[in-house]
Amino acid sequence: MLFNSLDFAFFLPIVFLLYWLVIGKDRKAQNLFVVGASYFFYACWDWRFLGLILASTIIDFSLGKAMGRETDQGRRKLLLWTSVLVNLSLLGFFKYFNFFIQNFTEAFSFFGAPVTGFSLKIILPVGISFYTFQTLSYSIDVYRKKLPPTHDFFAFAAFVSFFPQLVAGPIERATNLLPQFLKPRAFDYEKAIDGLRQILWGFFKKIVIADNCAPLVNAIFQNPEQQSGSTLLLGAILFAFQIYGDFSGYSDIAIGTARLFGVHLRQNFAFPYFSRDIAEFWRRWHISLSTWFRDYLYIPLGGSRGGMLLTVVNVFIIFVVSGFWHGAKWTFVIWGLLNACYFLPLLLGKRNRRHLGAVAQGRLFPTINEFVQILFTFGLTTFAWIFFRADDLTHAFVYIDHLFSWSFWSVPDYFSKKVPGLLVFFIGIEWLGRADEYAIEKLMDSWTRPVRWAFYYALLFIIILFIENQETFIYFQF
Numbered sequence: 204m205l206f207n208s209l210d211f212a213f214f215l216p217i218v219f220l221l222y223w224l225v226i227g228k229d230r231k232a233q234n235l236f237v238v239g240a241s242y243f244f245y246a247c248w249d250w251r252f253l254g255l256i257l258a259s260t261i262i263d264f265s266l267g268k269a270m271g272r273e274t275d276q277g278r279r280k281l282l283l284w285t286s287v288l289v290n291l292s293l294l295g296f297f298k299y300f301n302f303f304i305q306n307f308t309e310a311f312s313f314f315g316a317p318v319t320g321f322s323l324k325i326i327l328p329v330g331i332s333f334y335t336f337q338t339l340s341y342s343i344d345v346y347r348k349k350l351p352p353t354h355d356f357f358a359f360a361a362f363v364s365f366f367p368q369l370v371a372g373p374i375e376r377a378t379n380l381l382p383q384f385l386k387p388r389a390f391d392y393e394k395a396i397d398g399l400r401q402i403l404w405g406f407f408k409k410i411v412i413a414d415n416c417a418p419l420v421n422a423i424f425q426n427p428e429q430q431s432g433s434t435l436l437l438g439a440i441l442f443a444f445q446i447y448g449d450f451s452g453y454s455d456i457a458i459g460t461a462r463l464f465g466v467h468l469r470q471n472f473a474f475p476y477f478s479r480d481i482a483e484f485w486r487r488w489h490i491s492l493s494t495w496f497r498d499y500l501y502i503p504l505g506g507s508r509g510g511m512l513l514t515v516v517n518v519f520i521i522f523v524v525s526g527f528w529h530g531a532k533w534t535f536v537i538w539g540l541l542n543a544c545y546f547l548p549l550l551l552g553k554r555n556r557r558h559l560g561a562v563a564q565g566r567l568f569p570t571i572n573e574f575v576q577i578l579f580t581f582g583l584t585t586f587a588w589i590f591f592r593a594d595d596l597t598h599a600f601v602y603i604d605h606l607f608s609w610s611f612w613s614v615p616d617y618f619s620k621k622v623p624g625l626l627v628f629f630i631g632i633e634w635l636g637r638a639d640e641y642a643i644e645k646l647m648d649s650w651t652r653p654v655r656w657a658f659y660y661a662l663l664f665i666i667i668l669f670i671e672n673q674e675t676f677i678y679f680q681f
Contacts, residue, residue, distance in 0.1 A: 398462030405455025
């Protein structure tokens, strides 16, 4: 069920009304209803994989209880590794099996020992990368004794399957989300209004920005060898806005929807295209994933505690794994490596934590230096997005080869009467709200009520105006 679908437009109000008016404040009833609604939501994608979510839920719930009872450290570690291996095996089979088989046969053929390869027609379960990491965070935190194991199965099932963030995140930590299902939720009018406001902005990002960039991006990337360099530059820039509008838009809708049910999800994007260097960008882009890798992979590997060489190795591991998490393609691995290379000079110069606050705090405009830093960082990021968007490495290198040609200085071949104006408006609103959790959270606090509501209705009107160009959310494939 797509957020930007008619089905969801009926599903959400019905679930909301039943949740608050019929279920009431009984915690167990609330959790049971959340699980039922979430399983129905997921079944609208493919009911066959509900068993996979249920199996993952039962396994990690049982292992968590066992870790809580066990006092022997060796047995506790065995239980943890059981959870890790089961979860990663399921993820690896569905997401990476054919990739490894294909590269295995190609490697043998390259060395003159061809082997007969095969592949399986495996359907990738929607959201498996997200809920797998979520349940793993529970097992790891229980093992580390940062979280007591829960004995409430339906609370745990609600934590795993909570429908707003089930299929594309944010990847929630058990320490944040699970305790919210262990206590009753009460309706909060102010939080609900705030949630609706964030949902509105999320739909604007997705339907108006991302879905209007998508046709131009698809046309330009389809035949890069036939495009001028300037057109290919335009395509890369538009894809940067497409993927940001698409994924951060989904996160806004998910976070806002959760607020309607009295649940707080953490911020997943913090205006990353206003970053002044690549380190700041990665503190602001897909925060739930980058912090997951930091806490559960980078730090256990030694982090920055073992000297500069080990730190560099760990950074490269994190970026490569992050790329590979996105999909079984070498383009994602190169994308990760490229970002690691961007990050390396900052790390070596110990300048990777210079920019921790929002840019131009307390000022309307950035300084010239800040503006140049933002443009440079955006340029690096946009170049890396070419590998992310390309079908394969050949496609990416053809794109780059034609991008850096003499036609780079020509006028782009693709024009749109509406997209430039929409992007200028979008960037302006994002800039004005860059210090908040989402752009229009507090933007209109000083406006009169009629003006504020006029702005909301204007956004809604624009969304309805552009709703015919609907695209599937990009991150559903991950």
